[in-house]
Amino acid sequence: MNVYDSVRMADVLAPHGYVPTDSPVDADMVILNTCHIREKAAEKVYSEIGRMRLLKQGREAAGERMIIAVGGCVGQAEGAEIIARADCVDMVFGPQTYHRLPELVAQVLQKSGTRVVDTEFPEEDKFDHLPEESASQGPAAFLSVQEGCDKFCTFCVVPYTRGAEQSRPVAAVTDEARRLAAGGCREITLLGQNVNAYHGTAPDGREWGLGRLIRHLAESVPAVQRIRYTTSHPRDMADELIEAHRDVPQLMPYLHLPVQSGSDRILAAMNRQHTAEDYFRIIEGLRAARSDIALSSDFIVGFPGETDRDFADTLRLIREVTFAQAYSFKYSARPGTPAAGIGEQVPDPVKEERLAMVQQLLQAQQEAFNHNAAGAVMPVLFDRKGRRPGQIQGRSPYMQSVFAEAPDRLIGSVATCRIAAVHNRSLRGDIVAAAAPSKRVSA
Ligand code: 5AD
Ligand code: SF4
Numbered sequence: 373m374n375v376y377d378s379v380r381m382a383d384v385l386a387p388h389g390y391v392p393t394d395s396p397v398d399a400d401m402v403i404l405n406t407c408h409i410r411e412k413a414a415e416k417v418y419s420e421i422g423r424m425r426l427l428k429q430g431r432e433a434a435g436e437r438m439i440i441a442v443g444g445c446v447g448q449a450e451g452a453e454i455i456a457r458a459d460c461v462d463m464v465f466g467p468q469t470y471h472r473l474p475e476l477v478a479q480v481l482q483k484s485g486t487r488v489v490d491t492e493f494p495e496e497d498k499f500d501h502l503p504e505e506s507a508s509q510g511p512a513a514f515l516s517v518q519e520g521c522d523k524f525c526t527f528c529v530v531p532y533t534r535g536a537e538q539s540r541p542v543a544a545v546t547d548e549a550r551r552l553a554a555g556g557c558r559e560i561t562l563l564g565q566n567v568n569a570y571h572g573t574a575p576d577g578r579e580w581g582l583g584r585l586i587r588h589l590a591e592s593v594p595a596v597q598r599i600r601y602t603t604s605h606p607r608d609m610a611d612e613l614i615e616a617h618r619d620v621p622q623l624m625p626y627l628h629l630p631v632q633s634g635s636d637r638i639l640a641a642m643n644r645q646h647t648a649e650d651y652f653r654i655i656e657g658l659r660a661a662r663s664d665i666a667l668s669s670d671f672i673v674g675f676p677g678e679t680d681r682d683f684a685d686t687l688r689l690i691r692e693v694t695f696a697q698a699y700s701f702k703y704s705a706r707p708g709t710p711a712a713g714i715g716e717q718v719p720d721p722v723k724e725e726r727l728a729m730v731q732q733l734l735q736a737q738q739e740a741f742n743h744n745a746a747g748a749v750m751p752v753l754f755d756r757k758g759r760r761p762g763q764i765q766g767r768s769p770y771m772q773s774v775f776a777e778a779p780d781r782l783i784g785s786v787a788t789c790r791i792a793a794v795h796n797r798s799l800r801g802d803i804v805a806a807a808a809p810s811k812r813v814s815a
Pocket of ligand 1: 409410527528529630632670671672701702703704705706
């Protein structure tokens with residue numbers, strides 16, 4: 373979502389003469405688009421501000437200016453505190469106010485020494501005030517359809533930083549998808565903090581869920597050959613969405629569905645509103661709908677009160693489901709969240725130990741999944757040059773990185789590949805056909 377937001381910030385600033393640059397050294401403005409989800413991410417912001425401060429001083433010594441802005445969820449959560457703590461920061465704003473960037477920049481530029489904070493949750497809809505996308509995102513693009521979250525998991529800052537759940541209308545999403553397709557996009561990842569809670573107003577006046585939206589996009593934007601969505605909550609895996617996995621070939625057979633823990637006690641304490649058994653049932657439904665679906669998830673170890681037994685339940689869930697890929701984190705107490713106040717915090721060495729165990733298991737599952745691809749024939753969307761000359765690189769339906777010796781002209785298209793070798797972080801493919809067949813090729 374932050375990657376998407378950064379692209380949209382570039383869009384909103386483009387009419388004012390700003391262009392993205394690869395290096396902050398010669399930048400007139402540096403925007404740090406920040407993440408508040410865990411302590412480590414939030415801490416990075418201050419060290420990054422320190423680095424930018426030196427660059428700013430260098431520019432000022434040469435008689436030039438550099439605006440330093442902090443956007444994103446750390447901006448939202450800490451607001452004026454950042455201004456107080458870091459004297460080089462000119463501007464702080466949140467994820468819901470970046471459409472106002474031109475005004476904020478104008479205020480800062482108007483009078484030297486002006487510093488502004490805008491962390492409101494405004495009445496107006498950000499998307500109504502953003503220009504059409506100018507920056508092409510290339511063959512694989514993000515499209516935000518839903519923002520915010522009303523779930524209030526007890527460990528999570530998102531409901532406070534991103535605000536209440538909001539869905540964009542179907543027509544706005546479809547128009548954006550069409551424009552992306554016209555710019556060469558072949559794969560769209562629909563984004564939302566709780567994307568499968570999507571309930572956008574449709575042209576028929578009703579509210580459509582994500583499954584209906586996906587069907588609609590598949591039908592009305594045929595140039596988009598692949599559709600993905602992230603991130604989902606198990607509670608919102610509606611039948612209609614599971615059926616879309618059965619019926620819509622464009623919908624990729626890969627799903628990131630965070631479960632966080634395999635212990636019902638911990639799931640309840642996290643306010644996840646489902647049990648481990650519920651999660652198994654959903655996975656069963658998905659596999660019945662699309663037998664080749666591969667799964668990814670998020671796990672938190674060391675949530676307050678987590679015992680060895682609870683942790684064993686998490687390992688059991690992982691063994692039972694088997695994941696193609698997953699992210700795992702040590703629980704990090706976040707200010708203002710209910711879990712941060714629970715007395716029974718798990719000591720860090722225990723968290724470390726559990727994290728190592730969970731990662732070892734997940735890593736083994738990921739390796740097995742990748743090795744299973746050897747010899748398989750699968751469509752690959754090539755979206756960039758490879759690391760070596762003569763190579764191009766792309767993604768399998770399962771988000772595996774695939775490289776092949778092939779001409780650059782294949783970048784931007786889906787080609788059929790036979791997987792010739794499995795490396796640590798990528799697969800090597802041989803091109804079998806320059807265009808993917810219209811029917812599914814299963815691994
Ligand atoms: N501590 C550790 N991990 C967290 N996540 C969210 N909040 C926390 C926290 N306080 C993880 C969850 C979520 C992912 C985006 O980040 O696993 O799914
Ligand atoms: Fe955070 Fe996701 Fe829970 Fe919402 S559903 S509170 S974004 S973990």
